[in-house]
Amino acid sequence: MARLIDSGPGCPTPTPLRAATAAEARGLAYNDDVKAKTDHLYPMVNDFITPMEWPAVAPLVAAINDLKAEKNAVILAHNYMTPDIFRLVGDFRGDSLQLAREAANVDADIIIQAGVHFMAETSKILAPSKTVLISSLEAGCSLASSITGADVRLIKERYPDYPVVTYVNTTADVKAECHITCTSSNAAQVVEAVAKEWDTDTVVLVPDQYLAKNVAAQTNIRIITWPGACEVHELFSSDDVDALREAHPGVVILAHPECPPDVLEAADFAGSTAALANYVKDESPAKVVLLTECSMSDNVATENPGVDFVRPCNLCPHMKQITLENILDCLIEMKHEVTIEEPVRVRAQAAIDAMLALPKMANPLAFETGLKPMEIEVFSPS
Numbered sequence: 001m002a003r004l005i006d007s008g009p010g011c012p013t014p015t016p017l018r019a020a021t022a023a024e025a026r027g028l029a030y031n032d033d034v035k036a037k038t039d040h041l042y043p044m045v046n047d048f049i050t051p052m053e054w055p056a057v058a059p060l061v062a063a064i065n066d067l068k069a070e071k072n073a074v075i076l077a078h079n080y081m082t083p084d085i086f087r088l089v090g091d092f093r094g095d096s097l098q099l100a101r102e103a104a105n106v107d108a109d110i111i112i113q114a115g116v117h118f119m120a121e122t123s124k125i126l127a128p129s130k131t132v133l134i135s136s137l138e139a140g141c142s143l144a145s146s147i148t149g150a151d152v153r154l155i156k157e158r159y160p161d162y163p164v165v166t167y168v169n170t171t172a173d174v175k176a177e178c179h180i181t182c183t184s185s186n187a188a189q190v191v192e193a194v195a196k197e198w199d200t201d202t203v204v205l206v207p208d209q210y211l212a213k214n215v216a217a218q219t220n221i222r223i224i225t226w227p228g229a230c231e232v233h234e235l236f237s238s239d240d241v242d243a244l245r246e247a248h249p250g251v252v253i254l255a256h257p258e259c260p261p262d263v264l265e266a267a268d269f270a271g272s273t274a275a276l277a278n279y280v281k282d283e284s285p286a287k288v289v290l291l292t293e294c295s296m297s298d299n300v301a302t303e304n305p306g307v308d309f310v311r312p313c314n315l316c317p318h319m320k321q322i323t324l325e326n327i328l329d330c331l332i333e334m335k336h337e338v339t340i341e342e343p344v345r346v347r348a349q350a351a352i353d354a355m356l357a358l359p360k361m362a363n364p365l366a367f368e369t370g371l372k373p374m375e376i377e378v379f380s381p382s
């Protein structure tokens with residue numbers, strides 16, 4: 001069940017003790033030089049970091065930004081990073097698709113992925129000549145770990161005539177076995193394009209069964225999926241939507257398509273993190289709730305000060321492995337480098353390139369809400 005309690009801004013916030021200890025342990029202090037480099041940044045996070053905490057956080061921020069310049073490094077920060085990372089040290093910010101495009105084009109020697117491991121792999125796939133680092137090897141993903149390349153080979157054996165689309169939330173091994181990737185911004189577009197190319201009415205879409213069911217409701221394509229799920233989004237239900245409407249009359253409810261279909265049926269709007277952020281910016285609802293990972297609300301709220309956010313606290317334990325402290329250590333020690341065997345990388349790149357070759361959409365696709373949930377075939381290995 002989702003945690004619907006309104007946690008307020010900045011969950012989880014760094015404690016002064018933790019941050020001060022972290023800076024001191026690295027020989028860093030809040031001095032005039034750090035103040036000069038960071039004072040202008042504080043207004044971006046003053047909802048999340050108190051003035052008392054800031055002298056403990058600022059030295060970490062200054063040190064990271066100095067090292068990035070010195071080593072020609074950039075940080076790609078996913079929407080689910082905490083605001084200290086997202087706003088203060090992230091050079092490029094966005095969802096998986098936006099970050100994948102940046103990784104392919106960025107002019108830097110080193111990419112630090114402030115996100116989870118499959119995202120760092122995607123950057124390495126698209127930027128093989130660059131050093132790609134991730135600051136915690138614990139930053140995995142329940143969805144990515146639900147399926148392997150061997151599983152996809154089994155699917156292809158069972159359904160040799162159907163194209164296999166993989167959500168980007170998968171390992172390089174899985175991407176290498178699939179025909180094309182998709183994101184939550186373009187999943188319906190990819191499914192329809194690949195069905196047309198293969199002249200088929202059936203497409204396999206792995207590994208997120210809920211994304212697949214939500215896509216199936218939007219298209220006439222028959223979809224077969226895999227029993228994977230995101231451990232954050234699968235917790236939401238239509239009962240949560242009802243409870244939010246009762247507790248916050250008039251609230252506009254936005255849902256990510258990794259949520260189960262009954263959530264999209266009951267929500268007011270649905271789409272990728274980029275689509276949700278665009279909706280808030282364009283529509284400026286008086287009060288809104290984002291049914292997705294909790295840092296997303298903090299990051300979108302900063303850019304929309306007139307919007308009142310209800311913030312259910314459902315954090316991704318994998319995303320939260322990434323901290324300012326380990327980003328700094330990663331830059332100092334050049335760890336942990338992400339590597340992929342070249343034959344796997346080349347095949348995975350072909351799947352991503354097939355997606356990137358599709359016409360670029362002006363905006364991420366929204367999912368229609370209010371549709372009845374659809375039952376679709378879920379692949380069973382046995």
Ligand code: SF4
Pocket residue numbers: 116140141142143144169230231232233293316317318319
């Ligand atoms: S939010 Fe879900 S899909 Fe994203 S990294 Fe966490 S577990 Fe994986």
